[in-house]
Amino acid sequence: MxxxxxxxxxxxxxxxxxxxxxxxxxxxxxxxxxxxxxxxxxxxxxxxxxxxxxxxxxxxxxxxxxxxxxxxxxxxxxxxxxxxxxxxxxxxxxxxxxxxxxxxxxxxxxxxxxxxxxxxxxxxxxxxxxxxxxxxxxxxxxxxxxxxxxxxxxxxxxxxxxxxxxxxxxxxxxEHPIIESHSENTPSLRIDKAFPALQEYASSLDFANMDPTEHGHITYVVILVRALADWKAAHDGKPPQTYEEKKLFKEGLQSMKVKFDEENFDEAEAQAYRCWTETKVPSDISALFQDPQLGTLSSTSPPFFHLLDALRKFSLEPPHTLPLTSSLPDMKANTTNYIELQKLYKARAEEEKEKFKSLLSHPVDDALIDSFVKNAHGLKVLRGKQYGTLDKDPAALASAILASPKAGATHLALSALARVSSSSPTEEELTAAAQALLPPGTELPEEFENAVGEIARSPTxxxxxxxxxxxxxxxxxxxxxxxxxxxxxxxxxxxxxxxxxxxxx
CATH class of the missing domain: 3.40.50.720 (NAD(P)-binding Rossmann-like Domain)
Structure with missing residues (x-):
């Protein structure tokens, strides 16, 4: 600096x-x-x-x-x-x-x-x-x-x-589209579908003759990419599939250690599932590709849906994933190895972002594209309902109360208050109003008694x-x-x- x-x-x-x-x-x-x-x-x-x-x-x-x-x-x-x-x-x-x-x-x-x-x-x-x-x-x-x-x-x-x-x-x-949902699901490292530069880097390292200190700071991503490539070479290009094969693969990771306390190889073993878990578009994101807005795209459509359409097109081409992001989790490594890995991911992420941009059918602000690609794994599209819709559907209201009796009882009591004209309603009036919102013969939840008592005590x-x-x-x-x-x-x-x-x- x-x-x-x-x-x-x-x-x-x-x-x-x-x-x-x-x-x-x-x-x-x-x-x-x-x-x-x-x-x-x-x-x-x-x-x-x-x-x-x-x-x-x-x-x-x-x-x-x-x-x-x-x-x-x-x-x-x-x-x-x-x-x-x-x-x-x-x-x-x-x-x-x-x-x-x-x-x-x-x-x-x-x-x-x-x-x-x-x-x-x-x-x-x-x-x-x-x-x-x-x-x-x-x-x-x-x-x-x-x-x-x-x-x-x-x-x-x-x-x-x-x-x-x-x-x-x-x-x-x-309608409420969300790009930055701050999802707890982390972006894929794409270890099972390593991009060429990452694969080449992992293959170039001479594990056997490496300095022991340097060996203890190889990132688990590189260890897994290398180990998976070696495994596939000996197993007809297939990753570990059965329980026994996965067990053997993990044992192979441990055998790569040159010192017993190499935490990076322990980390690799803990993350080994990434080698046989296929990286693909998450189901909740692929479901967004069926959004009706994509079928009626025009120049006046919200930018979010133009971006979503480009994401759909991107996922249809190999490797059939979301665009790579340069975000990396913390891992056991020295600064040099971690930064080298970051450079590889960043360079590839930029390449894929350019490919993504080429698939856009309408111009979108670059800052929005950056945010969309970075957060593609956590996209949401919410569609709401008019206020009061639940209370106008007795069967749906009864079902909601059955699923959440405490919250449902309080909501029912507050809804009843809105339907009673008196400024000092009695429990009996509130109870009758609540009963009228539900299907005939439906019993009020036990929790309703406490809720209606509080509202009758202090309605305003x-x-x-x-x-x-x-x-x-x-x-x-x-x-x-x-x-x-x-x-x-x-x-x-x-x-x-x-x-x-x-x-x-």
Whole structure:
């Protein structure tokens, strides 16, 4: 590193966002900073969600709330100034105080009435990337959900519901492709289908006459490529197939040691399965090649699907794998051998990336191509459902509750609350509303009694601890949707802070 480059200091933005840049990199941060959020209501939960989005640097947020601050708001919302905020606009007060968290974020208060906007200006929502609604009146929520679902160019909707120590949220979206899913599945090293330069390098090493120290630092990748080539030469070009053959192969690796404590050969034995496990396109990736979007590609199709089509074409040609990446895991080796191996993989990865680019039928940004190829082993395409779809299907709801009784019982109780007109519903009213959502004769789960009791006790309570917990969870999922990184929750995420658990239904 030169003296000049060593003295270059990171700018204020990099220092401020250092930890999160390690999670979603510059591309994710840019997406976050370009996002425009609409949050409907300035409740304790809404401001808690926003706090966790303003701090990491979301570009712009608008709070839509026509109501004044009440004494209840002043007592449970950390983003109000106690009694001095009472009577003032809840949206304006919350925006003013949230903006103190990050001077790089824009915030706006809108004191308009949501029903009036839905009636007279439905295009209002097209200015936003994502809409978050907390404890919205059921009829307005249904209208908002239907409006945003009817046009896939309109923003995603995050519906958040809470009552006392219980809550849930749901993300309504049409289609959500993910390139950087941060999959735990590592890219293939392609040991069983070694590329020519790797095969040549492995064959060129004189294992028998090598210095003992150098011998103890050969990477396990090279050891396996060499051992597999030798095995195939003696077995009609076939890798070890039976249990006995695999056992013999591993014993052969151990016999290659010149010292008993050569950990690199022990590592090779542990990774020997790579020699007889065929490297091919993972089933979840090959399933994406059947995506209907690939059959109707045009210049207006999202870049993701042009990239996916090129990946499909790439996989049809030998060696019938995904493009190689230059990422290597840690392994027992000295710096020289590890770097040499990295150079081989990097050079081949660049060659295959150029081949991949030649298969594109439409121009795509180079940075996006790089990211796609690097993360091809973890691609996802999620397709969501409109909010409320589950509750409109009694049989599906009953089945979901049977599969997840605790989460299902809480969701059912919260859904029942939305269908009871009273602001102080009784357990009997809530139970009847819940029963009406299920097929006739269906028994409520045992866990329903506790859930309905908590909701009857505090149907409108927006508690600070519940708000804080939901705020963290919802913000995390919103960031996933905005950055298109990591895999978001696709169903209802239910929380219970009485017993302290979360669940999915």
């Amino acid at each position: 030169s003296t000049d480059s060593a003295q270059v200091q990171p700018d204020n933005k990099t220092r401020r966002y250092d930890r999160q840049l390690r999670l979603w990199a510059a591309s994710g941060q840019t997406a976050l900073e370009n996002a425009r959020l609409l949050v409907i209501s300035g409740s304790a939960t809404s401001t808690s969600i926003l706090k966790n989005l303003v701090l990491p640097g979301v570009g712009h947020f608008t709070i839509l709330d026509s109501t004044p601050v009440t004494a209840r708001d002043a007592g449970n919302n950390f983003f109000l100034e106690g009694t001095s905020s009472i009577g003032k606009s809840r949206a304006q007060e919350a925006v003013r105080l949230l903006l103190e968290l990050n001077d790089g974020v824009e915030g706006q208060a809108d004191t308009s009435n949501l029903e009036h906007i839905l009636d007279s200006n439905p295009s209002y929502f097209s200015a936003f990337t994502l809409v978050i609604a907390h404890n919205l009146e059921p009829k307005l929520l249904e209208r908002l959900s239907a409006l945003l679902w009817a046009d896939d160019t309109l923003p995603m909707l995050v519906v958040v519901t809470s009552a006392g120590f219980l809550g849930e949220f749901y993300i309504q979206f049409h 309570a927006d508690l600070p601890n519940t708000a804080a917990f939901l705020g963290g969870l919802v913000a995390q999922e919103v960031i996933k949707m905005i950055t298109k990184q990591y895999v978001p929750i696709e169903s209802y995420c239910v929380i219970d802070l009485v017993e302290t658990w979360t669940g999915i239904i």
